[in-house]
Amino acid sequence: MKLYDYPGAPNPRRVRVVAAEKGIALEHVTVDMGKREHKAPQFIQKNPSGKIPVLELEDGTCIGESIAICRYLEALYPEPNLFGENSLETAKIEMTHRQIELELMSQIGVSWVNGPVVAKLGLVKPIKEAKKRSDDLTHAYYRRMNNELAQRDYLASNRYSMADITAAIAVDFASHMVNLKPAVELNHLWAWHERVTSRQTFVA
Numbered sequence: 001m002k003l004y005d006y007p008g009a010p011n012p013r014r015v016r017v018v019a020a021e022k023g024i025a026l027e028h029v030t031v032d033m034g035k036r037e038h039k040a041p042q043f044i045q046k047n048p049s050g051k052i053p054v055l056e057l058e059d060g061t062c063i064g065e066s067i068a069i070c071r072y073l074e075a076l077y078p079e080p081n082l083f084g085e086n087s088l089e090t091a092k093i094e095m096t097h098r099q100i101e102l103e104l105m106s107q108i109g110v111s112w113v114n115g116p117v118v119a120k121l122g123l124v125k126p127i128k129e130a131k132k133r134s135d136d137l138t139h140a141y142y143r144r145m146n147n148e149l150a151q152r153d154y155l156a157s158n159r160y161s162m163a164d165i166t167a168a169i170a171v172d173f174a175s176h177m178v179n180l181k182p183a184v185e186l187n188h189l190w191a192w193h194e195r196v197t198s199r200q201t202f203v204a
């Protein structure tokens with residue numbers, strides 16, 4: 001299976017971590033985002049959204065969307081389980097994961113799009129007020145995570161799951177690329193981040 005990927009891009013990293021957890025060897029194909037290869041007609045045929053990651057199967061079938069890919073890999077290689085062992089745990093992981101994507105990653109995305117790196121590329125005219133609001137909402141979500149992590153070691157349940165993978169990758173991207181590092185005093189969040197990112201499978 002081929003993974004269309006780009007170094008430093010957070011969404012393909014989610015798939016890389018899941019593949020490493022499950023011991024799956026994927027062939028990596030670099031899509032040069034700097035050259036806008038993800039918007040080229042040949043790539044749009046693989047994913048009409050023009051985004052990475054894409055997983056291409058041996059028969060040429062392409063799957064877009066990180067979580068669709070990760071769920072496909074989990075169905076093929078069930079161990080270790082990352083999406084839930086029973087109906088209640090699956091629901092809790094799904095709830096936490098959706099909130100992380102919709103309430104944290106989306107805000108980091110707004111700050112990124114309206115920040116200096118994207119402005120330099122000249123693709124979007126930055127809106128200062130939008131960035132200020134999404135910066136604030138990101139920090140508010142970090143505080144919420146810190147409060148939750150005071151009660152348990154992992155975000156969705158008392159064990160490591162897909163929710164932790166997505167959240168830790170979002171925190172890394174926000175910290176290094178968007179200047180949105182969680183405040184130092186959020187000690188429960190930082191302890192969790194170390195717990196998750198020190199796993200051997202937590203590949204860059």
Ligand SMILES: N[C@@H](CCC(=O)N[C@@H](CS)C(=O)NCC(=O)O)C(=O)O
Binds near residue numbers: 010065
């Ligand atoms: N919901 C998608 C988001 C994918 C996404 O935004 N990928 C980024 C790279 S990390 C991308 O391709 N951005 C290019 C664009 O938005 O045009 C997923 O989970 O796979």
